[in-house]
Amino acid sequence: MDRRQMTLILSDKEMELLDDLSDRRGMSKTALVRQALRLYQSVTERIEKGEKVFVEHPATKDKAELMVL
Amino acid sequence: MKTLLGEVVLFNRWTDRFDPAAVYQGLDSTNFRDFENLWKPELDRRAAEFGTWAEAAEGNTQDAHWDWVGKAKSEASYEAFAVECGGVTQGLMLIDLALHHARLPPHKGLDLCYIELVASAPWNRRGFSDNPKYKGTGRVLLATALSFGIDQELKGRTGLHSLPESETWYGPLGFTNCGYDEGKQLQYFEMTEAAAASFLA
Numbered sequence: 508m509d510r511r512q513m514t515l516i517l518s519d520k521e522m523e524l525l526d527d528l529s530d531r532r533g534m535s536k537t538a539l540v541r542q543a544l545r546l547y548q549s550v551t552e553r554i555e556k557g558e559k560v561f562v563e564h565p566a567t568k569d570k571a572e573l574m575v576l
Numbered sequence: 577m578k579t580l581l582g583e584v585v586l587f588n589r590w591t592d593r594f595d596p597a598a599v600y601q602g603l604d605s606t607n608f609r610d611f612e613n614l615w616k617p618e619l620d621r622r623a624a625e626f627g628t629w630a631e632a633a634e635g636n637t638q639d640a641h642w643d644w645v646g647k648a649k650s651e652a653s654y655e656a657f658a659v660e661c662g663g664v665t666q667g668l669m670l671i672d673l674a675l676h677h678a679r680l681p682p683h684k685g686l687d688l689c690y691i692e693l694v695a696s697a698p699w700n701r702r703g704f705s706d707n708p709k710y711k712g713t714g715r716v717l718l719a720t721a722l723s724f725g726i727d728q729e730l731k732g733r734t735g736l737h738s739l740p741e742s743e744t745w746y747g748p749l750g751f752t753n754c755g756y757d758e759g760k761q762l763q764y765f766e767m768t769e770a771a772a773a774s775f776l777a
Binding site: 510533534535538541542545546548549551572 | 587674675683686728731732
């Protein structure tokens, strides 16, 4: 697979978040950013098609719509 | 963009020999044309022999309604793969890395490689044909999914919903049957990291 390199400039807080998430998700920061891009792309496509994206509480079944700014 | 991932072989039951085949990431007009002109007419013809979708399992044609072309183009997050042999598309697979998570411990909740669609060409299927041609297309595609997932640091965690006609295929390969999924109305199967390592060993 062709791959390209880029420099990512993050604040301390953003870097801490990236470190924490990559640790919790069991993947490198690069893989985490790739996954985040795929998810953001998928959510964006669905919203652009007029679909709504919800998260649902497992017990109460309360739904909250996910908004993409 | 279509990229050659590697060379493999498929066992040709008609000649009793192994034929060279190629695995590609990404589909092109050749694959779409093969599906529309070679696969779909065969699937539709065979599916018409059965009264219901459930009965179509006998003819290994429960996927006759799958719209490969539309589906492959519908989501940019899908990764598509093809196995070609003898100049013809012998197998197709769509995977999604974005929206699914492992259900089995000890990695429950972590990202996994979800196989959205996977199919061998109709003429390679037992039940569809009395004399199926190539053997091994499904295993090649599964190995491709596992390897791609590992490359993306998903460590081989792989999930899929199986058509009833294919349910018996996944268990012996190392998938765990996680039970009936009401949302999809299909059985959900998942391969753990350990099972994936064992399959690829």
